[in-house]
Every structure is written in structure tokens, then in C-alpha cells.
Amino acid sequence: MQRVQEKIVQVVGLRKTFGHRAVLRDVNFEFSAGKIVGLVGPNGAGKTTIMKALLGLMAIDSGNVRILGQPVSVTTHAVVTQQVGALIERPAIYPFLSGWQHLQLMTTSVKQMTWVVRVLQMENYIHRPAKRYSLGMKQKLGIAMALVNRPRLVILDEPMNGLDPQSVKQLRHLIGQLAGEGTTFLISSHILSELEKIIDTVILIDQGQVLLQRTMAQFQQSARQTLVVRTTENVRALRVLLQADYPVTQQNGDLIVSKSVALTPLLHALLDAHIQILKVNQYQEDLETVLLRLLAERKA
Structure with missing residues (x-):
């Protein structure tokens, strides 16, 4: 009990x-x-x-x-x-x-x-x-x-x-x-x-x-995750990922996937297109970022 x-x-x-x-x-x-x-x-x-x-x-x-x-x-x-x-x-x-x-x-x-x-x-x-x-x-x-x-x-x-x-x-x-x-x-x-x-x-x-x-466990679950990818051919990589329905944009020489996605299939999509991957980083919103976003959404 x-x-x-x-x-x-x-x-x-x-x-x-x-x-x-x-x-x-x-x-x-x-x-x-x-x-x-x-x-x-x-x-x-x-x-x-x-x-x-x-x-x-x-x-x-x-x-x-x-x-x-x-x-x-x-x-x-x-x-x-x-x-x-x-x-x-x-x-x-x-x-x-x-x-x-x-x-x-x-x-x-x-x-x-x-x-x-x-x-x-x-x-x-x-x-x-x-x-x-x-x-x-x-x-x-x-x-x-x-x-x-x-x-x-x-x-x-x-x-x-x-x-x-x-x-x-x-x-x-x-x-x-x-x-x-x-x-x-x-x-x-x-x-x-x-x-x-x-x-x-x-x-x-x-x-x-x-x-x-x-x-804090609930906060971490609701925190947005971002995937940052850099390749040798970002323009073609962007096209490949968009065709595969990934939520991706290009920013400052990187490809930004704006929400949590399975990493392995994404990398396979690029490798199958013979695109060389130079960098992969995953970022998760910290407490400050989540709270500021919640306050901004409330005032919007």
C-alpha cells in the first residue's frame, strides 16, 4: 500500500x-x-x-x-x-x-x-x-x-x-x-x-x-527538442528531408528539425541519398526557455 x-x-x-x-x-x-x-x-x-x-x-x-x-x-x-x-x-x-x-x-x-x-x-x-x-x-x-x-x-x-x-x-x-x-x-x-x-x-x-x-519530469516531457544537422550538401539535404515530410528549415548553414523525431531514420534518409553528414546535435529547451514560451503564448 x-x-x-x-x-x-x-x-x-x-x-x-x-x-x-x-x-x-x-x-x-x-x-x-x-x-x-x-x-x-x-x-x-x-x-x-x-x-x-x-x-x-x-x-x-x-x-x-x-x-x-x-x-x-x-x-x-x-x-x-x-x-x-x-x-x-x-x-x-x-x-x-x-x-x-x-x-x-x-x-x-x-x-x-x-x-x-x-x-x-x-x-x-x-x-x-x-x-x-x-x-x-x-x-x-x-x-x-x-x-x-x-x-x-x-x-x-x-x-x-x-x-x-x-x-x-x-x-x-x-x-x-x-x-x-x-x-x-x-x-x-x-x-x-x-x-x-x-x-x-x-x-x-x-x-x-x-x-x-x-x-520537473513533466516539464522535461513538454520541452521542445530541436535537431541540428550539417551536411556537405545542405540544399539537397533540405530537399530530401522535406520530401520525406520532416519539419525542417535551413538556418546559418545548418538544417533545423523543429520537433522531436526519430534520429536513425532521418540519418538513413540522408545517407541513402549519398549525402555526407558533418554534424548532428540535439537540443532540448531548458526551464527558462519553456517558461518564457509559456508566458509568451499566454499573452499572444
Whole structure:
């Protein structure tokens, strides 16, 4: 018998307006324990507003939020205090406190503070005043403050902001490790190429509405594939492939087959026509390309 996964986050009918502007329009989504969920969309789509509503930091007009089955609002958010870690917009840093003192504001466990400093490789500066921190150091401190209590849900808004490539790689590894141990993540980031490497599920939001929620496996199935072929006789090769009903065009010295096709029969069609093949490459749309296409199709 298959085990039912525990729902960590449930959002139903979320609506929010600022003046006459609707920021959230009937937002609905949910996800289970141990998932890494990417919340993506254009600037102003409503991502940060959703995150603040999840944390009970912002009153909503209608709808409800539940985390671990418990209601969350500006007046009811005990579960957030106990079970959720977050970094929203930018870390709340006190310039004259050291990084270690910031962690002491979050927990009394020296073991947990030592752990998070070690895994984020902050040993060299954790005892310096935060006013001497670079942007990347401050970002790591904000992430450390979100993780130090080992919460069951972690909400991160642009966590890769200011991090160097090595630190981004370390963060990806840490998030994957913690998710494997049961921690759930909701991450918003504009760096989709990095987000794509770690997330299980994508929630796409635009103009305050959830356009879709899909697993990465579903995204990969819907991603368009392109085949790029170069031959010694592209003009004749184009004619051969068109006669064989392949969706092919010529572009910059290459033949572009615009959708997924079986490669072996295509190559045989060219070889049977005695056309020499110089290059064959297959490309699949990445997450960023798919999302941009979906947004463009919605606005068309």
C-alpha cells in the first residue's frame, strides 16, 4: 500500500489587493514533505507577496494558508515560529553584531550554530561585525539564520543573490542533502539555470495567478527538442528531408528539425541519398526557455 505523503503547504483561494491593484488572484497550490519547489515568474508577478502570506507577515483579503495542517495568518502563525525558516527579500542584519551573535538570536544550540557555520563555510568571518561583511557574506548569514533551527519548511527568496559560483554550488548541494533528510523548500529565484538543477516541482505565477504547477519530469516531457544537422550538401539535404515530410528549415548553414523525431531514420534518409553528414546535435529547451514560451503564448 502506497504511503500518502504529508502536505506541508496548502494554499487555497488566496487574494490580495493593494488599492485598486489585484496582486494575488485566487492562488491555489500545495506540496508535500521533502520537496524542493521553485516559485517562478516575472517581476511583480506576486511571488514575494505569496511568501509573506505563507509566513503570516501580510494580511490577505480572502483565502487561507495552512502549514503542516495549521492555519497561518498575521494573528495565527505559531507553526511558522516553530517549524519554518525564511529569507525574504534581504537578510535582516544588525551591523554591529557578529554573525555568531545573529545566530544566537535564532537558537541557543551551539551544536546547531556550529553545524550551519561549517556547512556554509563561514568559519573565517562568523565572529566579525556584520558591517564588515560583503554582500555574499550577508547572504550566507541570512541563509544560515533560516537553516540553523533545522526547520521542516524553508522559504528562500532569491537565495543565490550575491553568491559566487562556488557558494552557489555548495548551497545547491546543501539544499539537496536537507531535502533528502525530509526538509521541504520553497525557493524563488531569477537564476533559473541554477534553480533547474535542484527543484522537483515548478509553480509558475504571472499577474497574481498560478498558471501551472508541474513536476520537473513533466516539464522535461513538454520541452521542445530541436535537431541540428550539417551536411556537405545542405540544399539537397533540405530537399530530401522535406520530401520525406520532416519539419525542417535551413538556418546559418545548418538544417533545423523543429520537433522531436526519430534520429536513425532521418540519418538513413540522408545517407541513402549519398549525402555526407558533418554534424548532428540535439537540443532540448531548458526551464527558462519553456517558461518564457509559456508566458509568451499566454499573452499572444
